[in-house]
Amino acid sequence: MLAVEKVSRWFDEKKAGFQHVNLQLTKGEVIGVLGTSGCGKSTFLRVLSGLDEGYEGRIHSKKKNPSIGMMFQEPRLMPWLTVFENVLFGDDGSKKKEASELIDIVGLGGFENHFPKDLSGGMAQRVAIARSLLHNPDLLMLDEPFSALDAFTKLQLQELLLSIWETKPSTSILVTHDIDEALYLCDRILIMRGQPGEVESELVVDKPKPRHRGDRDLADMKEEILKELDFTND
Secondary structure: OEEEEEEEEEEOOOOEEEEEEEEEEOOOOEEEEEEOOOOOHHHHHHHHHOOOOOOEEEEEEOOOOOOEEEEOOOOOOOOOOOHHHHHOOOOOOOOHHHHHHHHHHOOOOOOOOOOHHHOOHHHHHHHHHHHHHOOOOOEEEEEOOOOOOOHHHHHHHHHHHHHHHHHOOOEEEEEOOOHHHHHHHOOEEEEEEOOOEEEEEEEEOOOOOOOOOOOHHHHHHHHHHHHHOOOOOO
16 A cells, blocks of 8 residues: 655754654554654654655555545644535535545534534544545554543544544544554554664554453553653662
């Protein structure tokens, strides 16, 4: 689906950003990117999405010009547009039926004509999810999409993403600081460290979805990741 070969993006005389990243991404796979602050996780996502073109190395896809959906930490809704209009933002109007269906899928049926000021943080992120999926993207990029939400809402939206992926599978890359979130949602996890950041290891989460959050194997994998990131004294 996507191949990343020795890709680097530097700032401040090569003291920040990331470097020498290699990745083979298969169709329908969900890749998590974990790492310490400042190791270039979000920059890596911006490079893959095409928002930052100042990189070295090679990125190529089997499909010419693959479509990309993007979700950020903030919903980034237009305050003067309704829920329906925000989901359709940037479209030529040909996807009205799909927009209505997605609004129902994310649990916002009946809120089509509400404005962002009338929505909770979780509801606003549901709008952002619907908007990112409007064009059935080949690649879905998620940059810490739930980090600003309370714990309960975060769990709800993780479950929502899983249910959407079951019916509308998108090859996805999730940048997160939440190890539990990565273990619950992802098929593989890249662990980045340093400044500039490098991928130090890769963990395969070979457990069927949906997963049990209290699974012993997932707990063991969490300990492994914490050790990799030097967050334990063992």
